[in-house]
Amino acid sequence: QGRRLAALAHAPTRTRDGVHMHLFANAEMPADIAAARACGADGVGLYRTEFLFLRGKQLPSEEEQFVAYRDLVLGMGGLPVTIRTLDLGADKADAAGLALHGEDNPALGVRGVRLSLRHPAVFTTQIRAILRAACYGPVRVLVPMLTQPDELIAVRTLFKLARQELSRAHVDLPEKLPLGAMIEVPAAAINMRALLAHADFFAIGSNDLAQYVLAADRGNDALEGIYHPLQPALLRLIAHVIGLGRRAGKPVSLCGEIGGDVRLTALLVALGLTEFSMHPSQLLKVRERLAGLDRTALRACAPRLLRADTYEDVQALLDQLA
Numbered sequence: 001q002g003r004r005l006a007a008l009a010h011a012p013t014r015t016r017d018g019v020h021m022h023l024f025a026n027a028e029m030p031a032d033i034a035a036a037r038a039c040g041a042d043g044v045g046l047y048r049t050e051f052l053f054l055r056g057k058q059l060p061s062e063e064e065q066f067v068a069y070r071d072l073v074l075g076m077g078g079l080p081v082t083i084r085t086l087d088l089g090a091d092k093a094d095a096a097g098l099a100l101h102g103e104d105n106p107a108l109g110v111r112g113v114r115l116s117l118r119h120p121a122v123f124t125t126q127i128r129a130i131l132r133a134a135c136y137g138p139v140r141v142l143v144p145m146l147t148q149p150d151e152l153i154a155v156r157t158l159f160k161l162a163r164q165e166l167s168r169a170h171v172d173l174p175e176k177l178p179l180g181a182m183i184e185v186p187a188a189a190i191n192m193r194a195l196l197a198h199a200d201f202f203a204i205g206s207n208d209l210a211q212y213v214l215a216a217d218r219g220n221d222a223l224e225g226i227y228h229p230l231q232p233a234l235l236r237l238i239a240h241v242i243g244l245g246r247r248a249g250k251p252v253s254l255c256g257e258i259g260g261d262v263r264l265t266a267l268l269v270a271l272g273l274t275e276f277s278m279h280p281s282q283l284l285k286v287r288e289r290l291a292g293l294d295r296t297a298l299r300a301c302a303p304r305l306l307r308a309d310t311y312e313d314v315q316a317l318l319d320q321l322a
């Protein structure tokens, strides 16, 4: 199997009926960059920046962050990289004490962009580092845990202010820097229409979207029968987000665990997904799987899949398709 997959490292990603698909890598630390290159990823679809904030007792400086982001950009050799702004809070508490402590319900608390916006100085340090790194290659910025448009507007404003400051100091700046919204809060998915005008692209965070739509902790094994990737409510939200994005002409990717699960590739194609981001270890397997799928036929099955009442029903339909 290893050799068969290795042969796919530099093959294009196409379905059996010739539809081109984009496969990006998720990266959490510098070592993942080489892995992303080795499997022939189209770029980095999710660069989690938390590692910089979790490894020491002090917040990382602008310079430290700049070096990490620049090395990511250079490491990808001109392929697009998507840097996600800080997603601390909930299960990710930093030693520097940025994340709040003692919240009764941290998963529903001050997390992700909510936390970043409460610390504009810390956030601006990250924003400046990203702006500077974006001169070295194509960069996009992704904002986690968005609920409503005002958060994205506030982030854009901080980027604009940081640009003005850097420009006054004669620092090189990228011409453009697309700003994207993670769709992982159910309200953002349901009311996605409100975000369309404010985001340049979208990335579905299916791990958290599932956790929040099902009210089931993503890490709690006792909830396996509830936290299930085939839950109809989750699938309908995913299809809704992909459809609205496509109609608005904005790219939509999916970067949760399910994006790298070959048992679910056919399903995601049926729902209209054309951009996947996943752990590099899964990428060649998904490329191989896609090559055996007929997208036209799968798309025709979407209405039936989306009408299913239970995840067992979805599974039965998928078994039939296979």
Ligand code: PEP
Binding pocket: 046, 048, 087, 184, 204, 205, 206, 207, 208, 209, 255, 256, 257
């Ligand atoms: C997600 O929620 O699906 C996601 C990709 O982000 P993280 O796993 O880092 O929360």
Ligand code: MG
Binding pocket: 144, 184, 205, 207, 208
């Ligand atoms: Mg998430």
